[in-house]
Amino acid sequence: MYASLKSIGAYAPSRILSNFHLEEMVETSDEWIEKRTGIKERRIASAEEATSDLGVQAALKAIERAGIAKEEIDLIICATLSPDYLCMPSTACVIAGKLDINNVMAFDISAACSGFVYMLSMAKAFIESGMKKNILLIGAEKISSMIDYTDRGTCILFGDGAGAAIIGATENKNEAILDIHASADGRYGDLLITPGCGSKYPCSQETLDNKLNYIKMQGNEVYKVAVKTLTNDVIDILEKNNIDASQVDHFIPHQANFRIIEAVRAKLNFPIEKTVLTVAKYGNTSAASIPMAINDAYEEGRIKKGDLMLLDTFGGGFTWASALVRFGGQ
């Protein structure tokens, strides 16, 4: 019995925040942002939309495309760094409530931008052990709620969105999740951090005045570690599975920065046509980034059943992960 990615869905809020809008907000330019990151615009959720609302829209699509009834779902996991509520209830529980899927295990995981691939490895274990049959995974972010729109080092990078997938069982290895590597190195935690409103610096007027509730990043350092770690990790997973880069049908990296993607792609000699790129239109949507990218390629008709996808991702923690996944959907 293997775990299989049976369907994909995504949702992007309608409001667009372009580089030109940002030019009016901070000292930056469309040219600078595009040259350094490849981002042209990102989506921003409305004041009425919470992370769970984005997740629900993505989940509905994934459930419909899997051809299952929502009552067949027996586990819901949500990866997010911008949950509806800081502690409880979890965003997975809020989503379960909104979808009216009751009496199933539901919880959030915290692995920043690596969240989707991290929970994919958990889903693989739950399915292969026989503990669960149909798992709903949601990567959802209203990351705009964590951004200081006076900080040009971060506000240009991130956007809102959600992606979802149904993971089920298959006996066919040609439709299976083949392997996942997920790892972390906590020594780099301070380079990408939301310091405030947790137990270390509880929410207070001082915390808010010092803007500790927003994402802080040492971009240059993050960039260097990301390129090195991702390249090594992708080479490692291909070698361990005896798969040559030429056998991969779709390289689907975390959409943080075009230059990071390009560095890994060039090192592995992946053709650009096999690389899925959404960074220009969505920016970095953290845990939603990979499922949104898979969904875009799926809706363009690029991904077919049995195609081999190579996923790779990197995020705060630091966390990173890569996966070899044969698409199991229709």
Ligand code: COA
């Ligand atoms: N517009 C214009 N200038 C900017 C700017 C902006 N939005 N942000 C920074 N700058 C300036 C800096 O102040 C600096 O100016 P100085 O030389 O006068 O001091 C100069 O540009 C270079 O800054 P630096 O931070 O070295 O730029 P960079 O080439 O590293 O690009 C990032 C900055 C953030 C785009 C890049 O480091 C990056 O993408 N890092 C990875 C971040 C990431 O992906 N995080 C999420 C991981 S999941």
